[in-house]
Amino acid sequence: MSIFPVNDGFPETSLTLVGRLRSTDDSLREEAIRLVARRYWLPLYEFSRRTGLNEHASADAVQDFFQHILTNAEGFATYDGQQGRLRTWIITIFRRRVSSSLARQHTQSRGGGIEHVPLDFVLAESTYLEHADQDQDDPERAFDRSFARQLWQQVLDTLRCSYSYRQRLQVYETLQPLILSEIKNQPLSSLELTQKAGLSSVTDFKVSLHRLRKEAAHEFQRLVQQTVEGDEWQEEVRYLLRLVS
Template sequence: MSNISANDGFPETSLTLVGRLRSTDQALRDEAIRLVALRYWLPLYDFARRTGLNEPTSADSVQEFFQHILTNADGFACYDGKQGKLRTWIITIYRRRLSSNLSRQQTQIRGGGIEHLPLDFVLAETQYLRHASEDTQNPELAFDRAFARQLWQQVLSTLKCSYGYRNRSQVYDVLHPLILTDLKEQTLSSQELATLAGLPSLSDFKVCLHRIRKEAAHEFQRLVQQTVEGDDWQEEVRYLLRLVS
């Protein structure tokens, strides 16, 4: 079973995504499920662990949540974008399903029981433990932070593919850790970084760094706009970027 690709096509808005979740076209629904999973399954697992659930129960609850979406088009029937951000809507539905204990009434589905969603819960637990000391009293903020980081990983995946396609993987490998950091914090000089990136001059290095930062910002904004309806996306971009680092 292959892992969920970070390069699936994305809907233009959250309402488009929700529309696909409601679709009677199985192919459209399957793609929507993959996109929701890609963005939300790791943050949902992190949230479950922080609310006191153990590893197996957290894994089961996430699998059951997506199983519910796969088999029920009604889960998002009331979402019209006016209730707030899609991630808020997602966590609200997830919390309701946790509190209803539906996952305990289901056949155990941990370990790849949903064919459409090959979720790696070893990875999920590793990431949870890496950041377990953060937001210890605020699972909701931890969910937002995990969501922001997941979006950022999608940005980096897109950039990596783009630079690879252009035969500039060496440039990407050196520059992508610098996108959100100050050059003054680096142990290597700008000239040394330029040499590592295979760039002929310091000016080329500065141009390429500016370009990759601009590309990353554009892609992050694009992804965020797909999760917020109306004009709130700019504030959402600022909020989520603060949580990425």
């Protein structure tokens, strides 16, 4: 059984998320805004940089997009779930808005926020430069890869909190780098990793790693299912996980 609750307050499907963005309940709407911004603003910034916009223009475009799409009730009116992936719909709308030059006409102060969601464009540029050698000629794939990294980071944050709550943070911090990699590729042996994690035996180490990987896979699947309608989520999980690893 998974350690994660069935519903931790986050939307379970893309339509649920969009419904909360349209909600008149401020608490539901703010929760949805934080989630959308967290998942999509960095990928959109990296996409902008790879399509030729400079650092400042990319920051303006992203800021403008979120101010428009999240602060207007009709911003998500055209999304009905039939388009499939929410991220595909978002990148399409973003491209149209940038192409129409609205981003340049209605720029916001850089480094501001979207209803209390901070947008750190210094961090965004640093992240872009860190991954600039990937997908150089394919901005859309770079967007997907950045989106996958955002989802994976959310998985790691959730796992860290869970293990900390269970007083197994030492185990998590030791095993986390192994979730997507082989033990044989690590500088430490299984016995050394066992000792570092504070576990009693190599068998305990292997069982703990198996459980962590299973928990991570379950949580990643859960998050991906929030972004896709219908039966496409399994293919989406495989695709995004390849981009993370």
